Amino acid sequence: MSRGVPSSTRPKADKAAFGIAIFLAALAALIFWDASRLTAVANYSRIGPATIPIVIATCLLGLAVWTAIAARAGDFPARERQQIAPAAWVVGGLVLQMLCLKTLGFSIATGLLFAMTAAAFGKRKLYITIPLGIVLCLAIWLLFAGLLQLSLPAGPLEHLLRR
Amino acid sequence: MSTFEFLLQGLLVAMQPMNLVYALIGVTLGTAVGVLPGIGPALTVALLLPVTYRLDPGGSLIMFAGIYYGGMYGGSTTSILLNTPGESSSIVTALEGNKMARAGRGGPALATAAIGSFVAGLIATIGLAFIAPAIVKLALVFGPREYFALMVLAFVTVSSAFGDSTLRGLTSLFLGFALAIIGIDQLTGQTRMSFGVPDLLDGVEVTTLAVAMFAIGETLYIAAQGDQGPEKVEAVRGSVWMTAQDWARSWKPWLRGTVIGFPIGAMPAGGAEIGTFLSYATEKRLTKHPEEFGHGAIEGVAGPEAANNASAAGTLVPLLTLGLPTTATAAIMLAGFQQYGLQPGPLLFATNPQLVWGLIASLLIANFMLLVLNLPLVGLWVKLLTIPRPWLYAGILTFATLGTIGANPSVFELGMLLAFGLMGYLMRVFGYPIAPVVVGLILGPLAEQQLRRALAISQGDPSVLFTSPIAAVLLTIAALALIVPAVLRARGKGQVLSQLAASED
Amino acid sequence: MKHFLMTTVLSAVLAFPAFAADYTIVAPANPGGGWDQTARSMQTVMQQAGISGNVQVQNVPGAGGTIGLAQFASQGNGNPNTLLVGGYVMVGAILTNHSPVTLRDVEPIARLTGEYEAIVVPASSPIQNMADLVAALKKDPGSVSWGGGSAGGTDHIMAGLIAKAAGVDPKAINYIAFSGGGEALAAILGAQVTAGISGYGEFESQIKSGTLRLLAVSSAERLPGVDAPTLKEAGLDIAVQNWRMVAAAPGLSAEQKAAVSADIEKLVKSPQWAEVLKTKGWQDTYLAGDAFKAQLDKDIAATETVLKDIGLVQ
Secondary structure, eight states: OOOOOOOSSOOSSOHHHHHHHHHHHHHHHHHHHHHHTOOOOSOSSSOOTTHHHHHHHHHHHHHHHHHHHHHHTTOSOOOOOOOHHHHHHHHHHHHHHHHHHHHHHHHHHHHHHHHHHHHHTTOOOHHHHHHHHHHHHHHHHIIIIIISOOOOOOOHHHHHHHO | OOHHHHHHHHHHHHTSHHHHHHHHHHHHHHHHHHTSTTOOHHHHHHHHHHHHHTSOHHHHHHHHHHHHHHHHHHHHHHHHHHSOOSSGGGHHHHHHHHHHHHTTBHHHHHHHHHHHHHHHHHHHHHHHHHHHHHHHHHHHHOOHHHHHHHHHHHHHHHGGGSTTOHHHHHHHHHHHHHHHHOEEOTTTOOEESOTTOGGGTTOOOHHHHHHIIIIIHHHHHHHHTGGGSOOOOOSBSSOSSOOHHHHHHHHHHHHHHHHHHHHHHHSTTOOHHHHHHHHHHHHHHHOSOGGGTTSOOTHHHHHHHHHHHHHHHHHHHHHHHHOOOOSHHHHHHHHHHHHTTOOOSTTHHHHOHHHHHHHHHHHHHHHHHHHHHHHHHHHHHHHGGGSOHHHHHHHHHHHHHHHHHHHOOOHHHHHHHHHHHHHHHHHHHTTOOSHHHHHHHHHHHHHHHHHHHHHHHTTSOTTHHHHSHHHHHHHHHHHHHHHHHHHHHHTTOOHHHHHHSOOOO | OTTHHHHHHHHHHHHGGGOOOSEEEEEOSOTTSHHHHHHHHHHHHHHHTTSOSOEEEEEOOOGGGHHHHHHHHHHSTTOTTEEEEEEHHHHHHHHHTTOSSOGGGSEEEEEEEEEEEEEEEETTOSOOSHHHHHHHHHHOGGGOEEEESSTTSHHHHHHHHHHHHTTSOGGGOEEEEOSSHHHHHHHHHTTOSSEEEEEHHHHHHHHHHTSEEEEEEOSSSOOTTOOSOBTTTTTOOOOOEEEEEEEEOSSOOHHHHHHHHHHHHHHHHSHHHHHHHHHHTOEEEEEEHHHHHHHHHHHHHHHHHHHHHHTSOO
């Protein structure tokens, strides 16, 4: 899917919606390709592992065509103008958490996510929000990993507390 | 002793002050952990079960019952307030519940969920005590073909969550189906749509998808509105409690939800979420306020929440009468029961009446405690909405990822969370409904597997799908649900129904 | 009793700043399953019996344990403080999933517990014994539907072995895979399938109450207290045990391996472990060292053959 042309007016042909149609068609093609390499195991049901995926892919193709027609007619609802920057903060926070989780542990990684999300909504003072997030997440870690034995990845901070 | 005497004796034990305290602790713990998005009742019970081992059998049984009901209930709070379903069975609750919360009616939404859960839990637990053997006979009649018919019916009802466009509703549903293909095909062990990535072999976790689509997608969407975004939500508009009209509109959905949820919970391949779908569709068809559906109709919260809790009690029917663990939660409970020297099975009611009735009495007490705990908290929960947005959404993402990491601490899982979160965001931007994706992921594999099982057993003869009486009835209901509104609309009758049926694109 | 909970919670709070992990046990499954229960029981017993002060359980679920196995082999390499719980199901999963990491990439220490498979029919079934079932299978393999756990799992392997031993093409078996033990059991009780295969424990209470008829068990010798012939007695030369084991990380020195083995032996010999086996109804099938490794190689080879016979592995 493409990010879409922000538009508050209704264009005659909706380019972004065409993008959706292409995405659906591509997804259908991927399923067809994947289903083609499945081998039919001796089976009494006559419906093998590939049958249902092929049905689903066919329907997705149909939906792709339908979407394209609707896009040409400009049938999609008007979209709000999207601001990329705040959303990028949130995505950045999630990516950072993913990258740091195994090495820096739950508290630091999730604390960073906390601060970046707050930043997305206007709290940009990272020197306050990052420590705040880390302390909060450390408390959560103590509660869930310590008391409830949930396996949350430990990093330097958590190891410090364990000793 | 008779059934009643056993139950009475169990209640007397459960109502000792110390046991009431244990029930309260259990319910609190269960709710607290169950409230986390991504941590469903199964994980909640698994995590908290060891806590109960330290008590005497009576106390631990009652605390365990509290944890179970608390965990089942916990998900609805975040669904309603934050549009972040804690588990698959509270997805439907988010549809109407969150709209109500946005309109300042979070209080009544939470209250109808809590009271509905209580009513359903009460009726279903009593049902468990008295009609379990009959229900379980019905459940065993359900073979693959009957389940397939039930899935077809569920598919038809899903259309009630499509929103205003058939095209976009169907596209969402089929995206869910496409995601459902991913992983090992259960019947042949072959891998589908996994592209050699081992992490994909188990497919897409429903909770991961739900948390990503709802919590992360929503956060991204709100963030991207920037300053133009919706104003701070007004926590309470009107009364924080249910009005007389709310009561009048809630009690029937509670009862209907119970009637739908209990037997479906008792079915070995049912699952709580199917009951909630059916209940939502039923309420949408029966309501006198169809225009409110999609904008915060109280029936859409009352019915599914009741169905959800009734099916929690329903799950115990095959577990206690047959020793059949039909859900992940039940499997963990089975392990828990063994700690109390309780070996669930057909002989349980005969050999271990004290413990069984003790458990049933504990469930009743726990159910009551849930109400005691949650009703006074409604006012406090609603205050959550007044938390300034930066902290509120930072908190939502912290807890949403905590749930995912806790269930499976893998970077890949977090990557999926992000990818589906972006997908949920884009779908919101383009006006696609979110719930059908999750519904497709849940129902798709069930329908496929049951169809293939049914055909394998009949050695490829498709006529078996229609020849069983139960399957025939279910398929007929499904066909009627599709045809009747269309016919009525064609005749120009019933403006209500034309609003119900999705508009043509 | 009154303050029991308060004290336990309090002591847990006070205790955890000191929980240095002497052992981390990886359970390659979701919380609640058999492997997870094994890991958590080991955790409790190791702490109670004073084998290790602090034990952590880490869940790495997915794909029949192969994801946990792969992660354990790569991350645990050379670390004598990590253990992996696994079992026979892993053997099949490694083959069907084409897992790049196999049990040869870790250091199997010992088999801990095991369960035998049972073959049952609903009480209403005309099939009275194993001979009837084999006769029906020979007559028309498709008409005998087998209900059991996931495709390629122990139950499916059993069905393949029975067909093969009976002289029927294992590819021709009509095996219906169900997602969990409960769902399969419901289908068997409802007589939706001809016969059922699963661990004996899954069926035990149904057999005792007479709703299921036990045809045979997969043990080499008759099981005490179980009134059914072994498959061998029924003329099918099969003995299968669905075992659970513990493995150490690869790349350990001989001393480290010996230390881990000694700890596991202490665990198995402890009275607390005996108690766990009793309450959980697990059979003690402890087998350690080279004897276990030899048995493991035999199991792997046999499983590969039967999965090829069934057509699940090319």
